[in-house]
Every structure is written in structure tokens, then in C-alpha cells.
Amino acid sequence: MNNYWKNKLTNEQQLIYDKMLVALNNRQQLITIPKTSDEKLMECFWSVQDDHPELFYVLSRIGCGIGPSDMQVQFDYLYSANTTYLISNEIEKIINDIKNKTNLNNDRELENAIINAIVPRTKYQIDDTNNQSAASALYYRKAQCSGFARGFKYLADKLGLWSICVRGSYEDPITHNTIAHEWNIVKIDNEYYHLDLTSLLSYYETNGSLDGAIINSSDEHLAAKTFWDKAKSPNCNNILINVNNCLEKLSPSNIFTRLYDFKQLILNSAKNNKKTIVFQLKISQYTDDKLQKMVIDEIQKQFKNVAISLKIYGNIYVIMIK
Helix, strand or coil, X not given: CCCCCHHHCCHHHHHHHXXXXXXXXXXXXXXXXXXXXXXXXXXXXXXXXXXXXCCCCECCCCEEEECCCEEEEECCEXXXXXXXXXXXXXXXXXXXXXXXXXXXXXXXXXHHHHHHHHXXXXXXXXXXXXXXXXXXXXXXXXXXXXXXXXXXXXXXXXXXCCEEEEEEEEXXXXXXXXXXXXXXXXXXXXXXXXXXXXXXXXXXXXXXXXXXXXXXXXXXHHCCCEEECHHHCCCCCCCEEEXXXXXXXXXXXXXXXXXXXXXXXXXXXXXXXXXXXXEEXXXXXXXXXXXXXXXXXXXXXXXCCCCEEEEEECCEEEEEEC
16 A cells, blocks of 8 residues: 555645545544645545545545635545445455465566456446446446556555556547546556556457457557656556566567568567567658558568467557467
8 A cells, every 4th residue: 555646745735635534434424624725625535545445435526615714525435334344355355366376476467466356357337426446346346447446456555566546538539528537557576557457448358358468558658548647657668568368578679660670570580489579660651551561461471371469559569479
């Protein structure tokens, strides 16, 4: 557990954060705080919820009444204490199952285990009242993006994997409307990566597994379609891809700016009977469509009479030889 978002608040906001946290742990309905703006108040509340996914019984909205120098904040609760206890016990079974089957000292294995405890078993369903908590993803198995993110952090906190929830937005490719979104940043082998379970769920439902999926993204890769406050978040510089249920890093040596280097990689991989090839092409003189055609042509030239799976993510390519 970490208070990452608390530490990004002003000193004044941190006092409000602390008062909220005590109140929510004790299921208080009203607290009085110094007068502040709606924006700062909501930032405090969201920071508490994102730092503490164990507060899944708290409704994700608040009410307030404003006086001359202070304000009253009202909280509501989704579940009774008894229901909260039952849900916590069921989630504890998931945690114990992961502990029994996973090397907790291996960050990549642990992250994979948490993902597999959520993604294949949970449906995406928007419900601002019920589906924004860790319980929605881990117990009721129906969640929207915030529920997926908090569900992951809940398990990660309990199992010793560093993670935070990140709030941002993305542009709808059809309507071009800006849509609020939430995902995680995780720390794997002392490096930070983005992790978007909602995106992985879409991949899983399309492909039947997460094999070949980009599990962890870099800032550069995610920024193509997603927006967030980069100044407040850790820098994420690398990419991890799921290959046969193991996470493989996109090596800097496999990021090419010349066609010759890419072709040499394919040639050497064919000679050495390599089963997985992951690379990125940063060759600006060609369109993505043209590059994709050249990649496919080169693969077919070097790998003959074998089954090949090719996944393309913009300018990132994952080739798996069956």
C-alpha cells in the first residue's frame, strides 16, 4: 500500500485527505473541514479512493454543504459492514490462491497472476454507482475502468507489487469526444509501466487469450491515444508483451530506424529457429500500411511452410512462430 496521490496534494489538501480517510474507515457520514474549492475537495476524495481500494464499500461521490468558513462533507456507503466483511473474505481467497501458485518475488509472474485473476473473469459494464470499486471487479465481476484499476491495486497492495491508479482520458475514435478513463502504473523489476486492464479485456474477448498482447505500455506508446498528467506520474519508458504467458521486454536493440536492420533481425531469427520476434519500426519515410506490407513480405520470404501469428500495434510488431 502507498499514499502516492496523497503526496501529490498540497499541505492543506493532505489534512483533508487524512480526515476523510479516518472518517471512511469508521463509516462516518459527515465531517467538517476548512472551506475549499469543489475541485480541490474532489481531488482529495479521489486521491483517497485511488490510494485505498480497500475502501470499496464507499460510494464514489460525495455531497457537501458550505458555511462561512467551513464546509460539511457527506459520505454514503454501498454495503453494510456485514456485506463488506463477506466480500473481503471472498477476495482474500483470491489472494491466497495467487500466493499458493505464484513466486511472489518475481514481479512479472506476480503481475501476470493478478491480471489473470481479473481479466478472464470480469465483464465490462458501466455503472457509476456500483461498478467503480475493487469489489465490482473482484467479487461482482462487473466493472468499468475505475473498478478494474482499483481491483488490480487492491490485489497488488496485498501481494506486495507496487502500483497506483491513474486518472486520465482518451478520445473516442468515432465521436472524437473526450472520455474519462482510469488505469494503473506498476513497478516491474524496478521500472515503471502503464497497465490498462480495460484494454486487455477487449483484447482477451477478441482473441480468447492474452498471448501476443502488449501488457505494459510506455508513455510514448500510451500517449498516442490517452491523456494524463505526466508531471504527477512516474515515467514509463519500456514495453512488456505477453508471449506464451510470460512477459517479454521490447529490447532497445530491436527498435529500428533502417529497413536493413529489421531485415537482418528476421533473417537471423529464421536461421536460429527463433519462435518469438518483437520489434519496433521508427521509419518515418514510409506509411504504417507500407511498412506493414514490407514486414509481412519479409516474414513470408524467410519463414516458409510454418504457421505464423502476427500482432501489430501501430509501429510495434509481435511475431510468433507456431
